Amino acid sequence: DGGITQSPKYLFRKEGQNVTLSCEQNLNHDAMYWYRQDPGQGLRLIYYSQIVNDFQKGDIAEGYSVSREKKESFPLTVTSAQKNPTAFYLCASSIRGWGTEAFFGQGTRLTVV
Amino acid sequence: GESVGLHLPTLSVQEGDNSIINCAYSNSASDYFIWYKQESGKGPQFIIDIRSNMDKRQGQRVTVLLNKTVKHLSLQIAATQPGDSAVYFCADGPFGAGSYQLTFGKGTKLSVIP
Numbered sequence: 001d002g003g004i005t006q007s008p009k010y011l012f013r014k015e016g017q018n019v020t021l022s023c024e025q026n027l028n029h030d031a032m033y034w035y036r037q038d039p040g041q042g043l044r045l046i047y048y049s050q051i052v053n054d055f056q057k058g059d060i061a062e063g064y065s066v067s068r069e070k071k072e073s074f075p076l077t078v079t080s081a082q083k084n085p086t087a088f089y090l091c092a093s094s095i096r097g098w099g100t101e102a103f104f105g106q107g108t109r110l111t112v113v
Numbered sequence: 114g115e116s117v118g119l120h121l122p123t124l125s126v127q128e129g130d131n132s133i134i135n136c137a138y139s140n141s142a143s144d145y146f147i148w149y150k151q152e153s154g155k156g157p158q159f160i161i162d163i164r165s166n167m168d169k170r171q172g173q174r175v176t177v178l179l180n181k182t183v184k185h186l187s188l189q190i191a192a193t194q195p196g197d198s199a200v201y202f203c204a205d206g207p208f209g210a211g212s213y214q215l216t217f218g219k220g221t222k223l224s225v226i227p
Binding site: 006031033035040041042043045048050058090097098099100102103104105107109 | 155
């Protein structure tokens with residue numbers, strides 16, 4: 001929705017493997033975000049990027065990595081260092097910060113098997 | 114509202130009635146507040162937002178009320194419909210171009226009884 005696409009919708013990973021979640025937007029937004037959502041919990045910020053080639057850690061960055069080589073793309077890698085990676089991952093983008101036009105993607109559900 | 118463990122607060126309303134969903138926030142410095150709707154397995158959808166210089170804002174069938182004194186936010190949905198069934202959560206934080214971190218609540222599950 002809103003020109004922001006996450007893929008895949010479902011992802012299964014074996015323990016010890018890294019996996020990369022895709023997030024692409026065609027809204028010309030400068031800012032992009034990754035959140036993690038666990039059952040019955042609020043969204044928690046993993047990383048955010050204000051502009052191309054720049055990103056900052058959020059509240060729960062340990063075990064995750066990101067890159068922002070293109071304005072349209074903000075992939076998230078869940079590394080084997082993430083102790084409890086099974087969750088629903090949401091990407092969002094905004095023109096600049098929150099309060100400017102912002103949209104979420106449809107999410108990727110990651111399950112570690 | 115706040116949830117305990119994995120269980121979200123639940124609100125059940127009859128179709129056609131009005132719904133009121135509440136949210137408490139803790140940061141008195143927050144000056145921007147948003148309500149989102151999230152259907153099962155989907156990403157959150159923006160419903161309405163409000164700045165701290167306002168205490169009420171209306172949209173289509175929705176009204177947000179802000180009480181900064183007690184740090185409380187509410188979402189009112191008029192003439193609730195089955196399609197309104199979802200989890201609703203609020204978020205708060207600073208406003209504008211320099212604000213990149215919001216605090217998201219855990220949500221309230223709204224069930225509409227046909």
